Each structure stands twice: as structure tokens, then as C-alpha cells.
Amino acid sequence: MVKSDLFWCKSCLNFSTRNRISFDERGYCNACSWSEEKESIDWEKRQADFKLLLNKINTKNKTPFDLVIPISGGKDGSYVTHKMMNEYGLNPLCVTVNPPLRTELGHKNLENFKSKGNSLIEIDPPHDVMKLINKRGLINQGRPLFGWTTSIFTAVARIATTFNIDLIMYGEDGEVEYGGDDSTKNIPYFDIEYIKSVYLESQHQETFNGISDDELFFWKLDSDALQDIKLTHWSYYESWDSYRNYLIAKKHFGLEEVSSQNKGTYTNFAQNDTYLYALHTFLMYIKFGFGRCTQDVGIDIRRGAMTREQGIQIVNLMENQFPNDYLEMYLEYYEMNEKEFIEILHKHTNDDLFNYDKLEWHPKFEIT
Numbered sequence: 001m002v003k004s005d006l007f008w009c010k011s012c013l014n015f016s017t018r019n020r021i022s023f024d025e026r027g028y029c030n031a032c033s034w035s036e037e038k039e040s041i042d043w044e045k046r047q048a049d050f051k052l053l054l055n056k057i058n059t060k061n062k063t064p065f066d067l068v069i070p071i072s073g074g075k076d077g078s079y080v081t082h083k084m085m086n087e088y089g090l091n092p093l094c095v096t097v098n099p100p101l102r103t104e105l106g107h108k109n110l111e112n113f114k115s116k117g118n119s120l121i122e123i124d125p126p127h128d129v130m131k132l133i134n135k136r137g138l139i140n141q142g143r144p145l146f147g148w149t150t151s152i153f154t155a156v157a158r159i160a161t162t163f164n165i166d167l168i169m170y171g172e173d174g175e176v177e178y179g180g181d182d183s184t185k186n187i188p189y190f191d192i193e194y195i196k197s198v199y200l201e202s203q204h205q206e207t208f209n210g211i212s213d214d215e216l217f218f219w220k221l222d223s224d225a226l227q228d229i230k231l232t233h234w235s236y237y238e239s240w241d242s243y244r245n246y247l248i249a250k251k252h253f254g255l256e257e258v259s260s261q262n263k264g265t266y267t268n269f270a271q272n273d274t275y276l277y278a279l280h281t282f283l284m285y286i287k288f289g290f291g292r293c294t295q296d297v298g299i300d301i302r303r304g305a306m307t308r309e310q311g312i313q314i315v316n317l318m319e320n321q322f323p324n325d326y327l328e329m330y331l332e333y334y335e336m337n338e339k340e341f342i343e344i345l346h347k348h349t350n351d352d353l354f355n356y357d358k359l360e361w362h363p364k365f366e367i368t
């Protein structure tokens, strides 16, 4: 039986187990109420504020670059890069952290991105340290990409401080757009404390135990050096639409999608960079009862491309798919045998939500 504190958004399928999410009196999650609110935001005013910010920052005194844009070669970073270069005439320094177990497609898309006249720094933090942090993330927190997702903030911040660039532009504020802490929806900048509490969930210190400062160079945040740097999301300045981003990225950067759908969902154009992403979202599923498919459905419901009923059917059909095809690859990467690996997955499974045996999970809940 589903516990009484377990419920779903009345508009999309966001689950009450999602970290930091809030619901209004109608039972709509904060992502859904934000998508209504977006209709009446004065985006022109926000974009005028962005121009004022650019005048104020004027990074060009110190470096040829106006801002840093973290990218992966996927749709969102490509869209923001296109926007900054072609609409605002800016010279971004794009930064990517190469992910472990990158897919062929992820590689190809990054190559396509590089061929379009932008400056890109590719960071390869030491692979053994990356693997160790990812492995600890998997074992301790059920976050198999902890090292990589952390470095997307910390390594990018290192580049900004090293190159004296005072603005870092991220894509969307995921908490506001997809459900979570929406306290930043009307605040243009976020700071280092926000990164620590929301993105790193304050767990990074214990995961780094015993690793030297030199080895952790790309994972350490230098709070002092970051004092003068503004961190912001483009979703604050323009109504975020990931499908639009996909179309623009396809047109201008030759973005390609997988030929069938991604594991555990029905879409094929997002988060194609690494084989570990499917494990990352599957762990989210067994920890919280929602995975990649629920997230994609939410986006499509909010943009009016799917009904809630259709969403439920698709999630019931697709969400519960352990990425079996990649199992051998995962065991090799984490240097574990199958038994150890399965034990870790079981350890992170929420017993209130699932019955499980080996690599099969059966939800105790039914989405209503």
C-alpha cells in the first residue's frame, strides 16, 4: 500500500519523494505552477537586465572572453552558446568535463559542436580520481556519477577563476524548471553556498576523504576566488524550452540523437553523453520511485504535448527498465563483481516503494 505522504502532482507526474519539491493548494508541483507563471513574466525586462549585467562585468578588460558556458555537446549548452554568440555578440569560453564511459554519439556531438567556431576547453580530471569519486558516490549515496556531476560545477569554476572571467552561464535552473527548491526563481544569480547545498547536497567532503588536494584540484571550490564571479542560469532570462533548444542545436550544431529511444524512457535527444547516465537515473528510480521517463513526461505535459493520462501509460510501460545491456560495462568501470554491484543497488532501494530480487524491481505503488 502506498503511504499517505506519497502522492503525485495533479498536473504532471512529479512525485512527493522528489528532494525539495513543493506543491500548491491545487496539488500542482512547483515546476507546473512555474510553467504557468512563466506566461506572465516580463522576459524583456529580464533580458534588459542581462545587458546591464554585461556592461557591468566587462570581463574583456582582463581576457578576450566575456563569459564561461559549461557544455556537454548536447542541446542545452549548444543553445545557450548559440544565443550568446549570435544574439548578444559575445565571445564565450565553453568548458566541458569529459565524462567517463562517453558514448560514441556523445563524442560525435562534441566534435560537431567544436567545428562551429567556438572556443572550448575540454577537461580530463585524472581518470583514477574520477573513478574513485564516482565509485564512492555509488556506494555511499547511490550517485554513480557523483564525481562527474560535481566537476561540472567545480572544474568549470576553476576555469573561470584561472582565466579571470567573471560570469558563468548555466542552462536551466533544474530546481525551478523540473521541481525542487524554487527560491531562486526570481533571483538572477546563485552563489557557492547554493551549489554546495543543492547540487552537491553537502556530501562532497566525506566523499573526498583521503584524496590529496592536488588530486582534487578540479573538485575543490575556491570560495575566495569565486567571490567576484557571477553564476547564473539562462532560464532566468528567457523562458526555458528544452525542445526548442534541441531544434536550434540540431540546426546550428548538427546535434544528432540516438536512433531509437534512450534506456528507460521514450525520448532520444537528451543526456546521451555517457552510458552511466542510464544507471544514474535508474538509481534515482529505485531510491525515489521516479526516473528518467517521469522527468521527460513532465516536460512534455507542461509544454502541452502530452496528457497526464498518456504520461501515466508511458511511465508504466518504460520507467522500470534496468539498463541490462550495459551491466558488463558498469562492472568493469566500478571494478566490482555482479553480486557486489547488485547489493549496492539493493542497499539504495527504498523498501517502502519496491519489492526486488536480483536485477528486478516491482513497484508497490501505482501512479494515480
Ligand SMILES: [Zn+2]
Pocket (backbone or CB within 6 Å): 009, 010, 011, 012, 013, 014, 028, 029, 030, 031, 032, 033
Ligand atoms: Zn507538476
